[in-house]
Amino acid sequence: MELPTTDHLFDVIEHTWPAFANSALGPWTIRDGRGGGKRVSAATARAPVTTEDLPAAEDAMRALGEVPRFMIRPEQGDLDALLASAEYTIVDPVNIYVCPIEALTGAHPPRTATFDIWEPMAIQLDIWQTGGIGSARIDVMRRAKTPKTALFGRDDNRPAATGYAAIHDGTAMVHALEVLPRHRKRGLGRHMMIHTAHWAGTHGATHLSVICTAANTGANALYASLGMRLVGHYHYRQHPIGAPAP
Secondary structure, X not given: OOOOOHHHHHHHHHHHOOOOEEEEEOOEEEEEOOOOOHHHOOEEEOOOOOHHHHHHHHHHHHHOOOOOEEEEOOOOHHHHHHHHHOOOEXXXXXXXXXXXXXXXXXXXXXXXXXXXXXXXXXXXXXXXXXXXXXXXXXXXXXXXOOOEEEEEEEEOOEEEEEEEEEEEOOEEEEEEEEEOHHHOOOOHHHHHHHHHHXXXXXXXXXXXXXXXXXXXXXXXXHHHHOOOEEEEXXXXXXXXXXXXXX
């Protein structure tokens, strides 16, 4: 089965992990993330930009209480170079993985190991909080208008993991997968991904995708071991001192 294009996967990211609001400003899309992290607050370029276009975007992000920050796709080398010359630093290179749903649905997790439920239970919110995923990111999940679910995992008869998945245009994407430290390296992440594939298939998805930072060696190893293909990447450029308004 042919894999989705990277353009499609960036669209899936946008719809399954949405900003509070987007606005057009010249060649830029400015995002109001309401504290939901880099992915929903980084500006992106919709057209070629010049150095003269930069101050307006910086001012708009500062007005939203954000550090000036831009998401850079692989084909945007000119923008990357422009921001580098303005002393913006690279932050959090991210990998994008995808596979057909059927690549994972041939297996099943143990019957009492994984569940899908919406809204998240209090114990799931606690697990996310332990991993640094607070209420503002839960609000991002609640904003998504696509088919979605929270994921819940148990290990040794104890709450052990949580995650979130949503579907856009036939592709499910997993976000915020968090396994408590004492339950890691016991196969629960694999069970969670397989469960998500089954859930996604029953909701009409044909592919399962996930994004994770390149520095997260454990997650990258998990997705590769599941047979997911590394098909794209992106990174952020962030102002080194935030350039606060005077």
